[in-house]
Amino acid sequence: MVYPSLRDWLFSVKTFAAAMLALYLGLLFELPRPYWAMATVYIVSNPFVGATRSKALYRALGTALGASAAVLFVPPFVESPYLFSVVVALWTGTLLYLAISDRTARSYVFMLAGYTMPLIALPAVFNPTNVFDLAITRTEEILLGIVCASVVGGAVFPNRLAPSIVERTDGWFRDAVFYATETLSGHIAGASISACRQRLAATVNGLELLLSQLAYDHTRPDILNRTRDLRGRMQLLLPIMSSLADPLVALLGGQRERPAGLEPLLADVVKWFNMPLRPASQGRRPDPEADALRGRIAALQPPSAALATWEGALLSNALWRLAQLIDVWQDCRALRHLITAEDGTWKPRFRHWRLGGTERYFDRGIMLFSTASAVGAIIFACVLWISSGWNDGAGAVTLAAVACCFFAGLDDPAPQVFKFFTATAASVALAGLYLFVVLPHVHDFPMLVILFAGPFILVGTLIPRPQFNLATMLVAVNTATFISIQDAYDADFFVFLNSNLAGLAGLLYAFLWTQATRPFGAEIAARRLMRSSWADVALSASKQPIEDQRNLAARMLDRLMQLIPRLAATDDHRHPSIESFRDLRIAFNALDLRRLRPKLGGEAPAAIDGVLDGIRAHFETCISRRGRQQVPESLMSAIDAALARIVALGLANAAGAANAPDAAGAAGAPNAAGTPNAPSSAATSARQLRDALHALVGLRLSLFPATIASLTPPAPPTEEPAA
Structure with missing residues (x-):
């Protein structure tokens, strides 16, 4: 068992002090429900100042917006209870959809x-004339709790968010080192590697919310931008490593002779990855190890003639990807230094057209279904309440609505709703113990603080821990709410029992409703993500115009980061995450070919068209048949034919350059005016042809990984004799 740390105890004591301050001020100002101020402190408090401030601001805005809606809708619809139920449900559903459409801290505004x-409108139906006062006092109580939590959290031993982000990225660095070590050793599968991929993706996904809170941590804009740059490169490392794995397996496995110098180079890259991160004071120093590795990669590059063999083509592809990996890793290390030191400038090593996209992927179908489930739950609960005439039924409906909203974004919300139910049941028991056993003997506020201190501080130490956060936060919030402390002791056992049993009934109803309407879990979400990724692969290989390829690449990469954890949560081993990485690589290589195609000459564009058409047709078949299909052999032939055309062009360019040494030597040399000559078209074409070759080799390896060990040379096509 891991006991609470000093940081956990400090957070708990600070939160308890803020809660007692809020309760005292609520009693002093004679607010009708001062316990809401106390509960709000536990809702918005976070171990980090930035997260507390952002949550406090967004809760204030969300509360004001929700209270305004209650004041707006109660008077005109209160006489039509069933219509009013629909209005409440549609309002909640609309705001819920907006909340799950925003993956930043700002989503809390819509959720609240x-x-x-x-929460305000349903209890007001019995006294609609009082809805305005109820909305105002509810807002005042919550704002009081927000102010107390923010002031105490920011003034007493504030804990900044930026160091926590550095700690999380350090954990990502450790996982990335292990993943690189395994990949560069030729290992691409296994339970430990799969778990490492899942942790890497989870860290990248978790940073998105933290970065949205970092602006409230008094972090300078340049450091915030550097942190975003770091997350972007962390996201790129996984697909780059995956794209390197297949050519390495082909080069280092089987009976093929291994390229001279490759294995020592890979071993030194692994050593460089395992080098400890430099202290912040050394963050701006150059990285001579990375420069030396890049020089060795350049020295191992095969000549143009060697690209006519699979060994040469594979080696060129592997070295190209290895250079990209080194650039990204060097950028990650440099950015981590700058963020830690909060000083210095950064010149990126990795530059690519895919960088800079901002689009994210959202499964609108699942989101609409989740929202519709919550709307249906609220409407049906209101119908049961109205038809039964249950006076305390409003409490059941409100807690059911809260539970359905809290967990709407999860693939399988039922277990979390049940945790909500059990935590609330524990809160009812604890609140009853306080209300009917302890509080009758309390006659002043200091004694109340002393009696609250033990349980609340102990529970508060577990709130910072992710595995206990939900349950312990609910226990603290619900206990404070259910005790319903007023300026004078006035407890009625039957009122307490009826109102709290209504809340438990609402949560049990929410659990049963969620299990009935959303029993699918992560499996259906993974399948939908897979089919959506296939649609983007088909789009990448089509002739359809793409408005912004960077945003398309960003969307595909974001979807992959969502897919990896879901694949881990399913029992379906037919679609492991390694195949999803290959799908992404196929799309990226297809986009590369689309960009290169107009710049190539001869018969290469027609051959590339055949490859792209085959890819599009294959993935459209996968979509229509709702499952991964075997790749047709005709596509392999098309890729090999395109490779042969590219090789033929490369050999022709090399021969032309050899026959014109003077022209080749003059390219780039100063002319009479002292300015460099323009490079020759052959030299430019050679770079483009090599890029096309890399894309085609990547497609061959990704679409037909089972044939890696039996690749045959892409020999140039035989020309037909002249008539």
Whole structure:
């Protein structure tokens, strides 16, 4: 068992002090429900100042918006209870959809506005004339708790968010080192490697929310931008490593003779990856090890003539990807130094047309279904409440609405809703113990603080831990709410029992509803993500115009980061994450070919068209048949034919350059005016042909990984004799 750390105890004591301050001020100002101020402190408090401030601001905005909606909708619809139920449900559903469409801290505004409206509006149906006062006092109580949590959290031993992000990235660095070590050793599969991929993706996904809170941590804009740059390169490392794995397996496995110098180079790259991160004071120093590795990569590059063999083509592809990997890793290390030191400038090593996209992927179908499930739950609960005439039924509906909103973004929300139910049941028991056993003997506020201190501080030490966060936060919030402390002791056992049993009934109803309407879990989400990725692969290989290829690449990469954890949560081993990486590489290589095609001459464009058409047709078949299909052999033939055309062009260019040494030597040399000559078209074409060759080799390896050990040379096509 891991006991709470000093940081956990400090957070708990600070939160308890803020909660007692909020409760005291609520009693002093004679607010009707001062316990809401106390509960709000536990809702918005976070171990980090930036997260607390952002959550406090967004909760204030969400509460004000939800309260305003209650004031707007209650008077005109209160006489039509069933219609009013639909209005409440649609409001909550609309705001819930907006909340799950925003993966930043700002989503809290919409979430709070969504379920605050029924929290205020439903109890007000019995006294609609009081809805304005109820909305105002509820807002005041919550704002009081927000202010107390923010002031105490920011003034007493504030804990900044930026160091925590550095700690998380350091964990990512350790996982990346292990993943690189295994990949560069020729290992691409296994339980430990799969688990490492999942941790890498989870860290990248988790940083998105933290970065949205970092701006509230008094972090300078340049450091915030560097942190975003670091996350972007962390996201790129996985697909680059995956694209390097297949050519390495082909070169180092089987009976093929291994290229001279490659294995020592890979071993030294692994050593460089395992070098400890430099202290912040050394972050701006150059990285001579990386420069030396790049020089060795350049020295191992095969000549143009060697690209006519698979060994040469594979080696060229592997070295190209290895250079990209070194550039990205050097950028990650440099950015980590700059973020830690909060000083210095950065010149990126990795530059690519795919960088800079901002688009994210959202499964709108799943989101709409989740929202519709919550809307249906609220409407049906209201119908049960209205038809039964249950006076305390409003409490059941409101807690059901809160539970459905809280976990709507999860693939399988039912287990979390049940945790909500069990935590609330524990809160009811604890609140009953306090209300009917302890509080009758309390006669002043200091004694109340002393009696609250033990349980609340102990529970508070577990809130910072992710595995206990939900349950312990709910226990603290619900216990404070259920005790319902007023300026004078006034407890009725039957009122307490009826109101809290209504809440438990609402949560149990939410659990049963969620299990009935959303029993699918992560499997269906993974399948939908897979089919969506196939659609983008088909788009990448089509002739359809793409408005912004960078945004398309960003969307595909973001979807892959969502898919990897879901694949780990399913029992379907037919679609492991390694195949999803290959799908992404196929799309990226197809996009590269689309960009290169107009610049190539001869018969290469027609051959590339045949490859792209085959890729598009294959993935459209996968989509229509709702499952991964075997890649047709005709596509392999098309790729090999395109490779042969590219090799033929490369050999022709090399021969032309050899026959014109003077022209080749003059390219780039100063002319009479002292300015460099333009490079020859042959030299430019050679770079483009090599890029096309890399894309085609990547497609061959990704689409037909089972044939890696039996590749045959892409010999140039035989020309037909002249008539």
